[in-house]
Amino acid sequence: xxxxxxxxxxxxxxxxxxxxxxxxxxxxxxxxxxxxxxxxxxxxxxxxxxxxxxxxxxxxxxxxxxxxxxxxxxxxxxxxxxxxxxxxxxxxxxxxxxxxxxxxxxxxxxxxxxxxxxxxxxxxxxxxxxxxxxxxxxxxxxxxxxxxxxxxxxxxxxxxxxxxxxxxxxxxxxxxxxxxxxxxxxxxxxxxxxxxx
Numbered sequence: 534x535x536x537x538x539x540x541x542x543x544x545x546x547x548x549x550x551x552x553x554x555x556x557x558x559x560x561x562x563x564x565x566x567x568x569x570x571x572x573x574x575x576x577x578x579x580x581x582x583x584x585x586x587x588x589x590x591x592x593x594x595x596x597x598x599x600x601x602x603x604x605x606x607x608x609x610x611x612x613x614x615x616x617x618x619x620x621x622x623x624x625x626x627x628x629x630x631x632x633x634x635x636x637x638x639x640x641x642x643x644x645x646x647x648x649x650x651x652x653x654x655x656x657x658x659x660x661x662x663x664x665x666x667x668x669x670x671x672x673x674x675x676x677x678x679x680x681x682x683x684x685x686x687x688x689x690x691x692x693x694x695x696x697x698x699x700x701x702x703x704x705x706x707x708x709x710x711x712x713x714x715x716x717x718x719x720x721x722x723x724x725x726x727x728x729x730x
Contacts, residue, residue: 541624541625541626541627544621544624544625545625547621548618548621548622548625550625551583554582554583555581555582555583555627555691555695556582556583556584556585556625556626556627556628557579557582557583557584557585557626557627557628557629557630557691558584558585558586558587558622558623558626558628558629558630559572559584559585559586559587559588559629559630559631559632560586560587560588560619560623560629560647560650561587561588561645561647562588562589563586563588563589563591563594563595563598564591564594564638565636566633566634566635566636566637566638567632567633567634567637568631568632568633568634568637568661568681569586569598569632570598570601571632571634571684571687572584572586572608572630572632573598573601573602573605573608574684575630575632575684575687575688575691576602576605576607576608577605577684578684578685578688579607579688579691579692580607581607582607582691582695583607583608583609584607584608584609584630585609585611585622585626586598586608586609586610586611587611587612587613587614587619587622588612588613589610589612589613590612590613592612595610595612598610623650623651623654624654626656627656627657627694627695628656628657628658628659628691628694629651629654629656629657629658629659630658630659630660630687631645631647631648631651631658631659631660631661631666632660632661632681632687633645633660633661633663633666633681634661634681634682635663635681635682648660648666648669648670649669649712651708652669652675652708652709652711652712653709653712654708654709655705655706655708655709655712656705656708657676657677657694657701657704657705657708658670658675658676658677658704658708659676659677659679659687659690659691659694660676660677660678660679661678661679661680661681662678662679662680662681663681666678669711673700673704674704674707675704675707675708675710675711676704676708677690677693677694677704
């Protein structure tokens with residue numbers, strides 16, 4: 534289970550991240566359509582922000598993405614890491630990114646499990662605006678939804694969150710509230726209530 538973060542600065546000290554850096558995190562598959570090439574372009578626009586990327590057991594794909602971003606010093610591909618360590622990096626981050634594109638293999642059918650883990654961390658999510666995401670994510674309530682094909686739109690939303698403390702805090706609070714609605718216990722209760730009808 535994921536948890537509400539304790540103190541991101543304590544965690545940053547523990548894992549060796551700069552206390553004052555702006556940190557955006559992506560975790561999940563690195564397959565085509567998940568938006569990793571777009572994420573690299575977002576990092577190119579936001580040189581003042583660090584982008585941490587976790588996931589990917591495909592070493593060939595990981596090597597390709599690292600090659601694609603070799604001129605950048607603000608994006609880091611960690612590959613697959615154990616869940617306990619990933620939790621710490623998620624705790625240390627400021628914003629979570631879901632830059633999926635229209636050729637993604639899941640967006641027509643299901644929401645990624647990672648989205649619920651992001652919500653449970655109680656921090657803002659910036660996500661591509663697809664109908665399947667909008668079943669859980671509400672723009673300006675628990676996330677910011679953007680044009681999936683525009684790295685400029687993603688970059689602008691990152692700026693908004695780092696410059697508007699009230700919006701950042703409101704999205705964080707509502708993300709955590711939303712995560713409780715989608716807990717395994719609540720899902721099970723919903724299923725049981727339907728079965729009793």
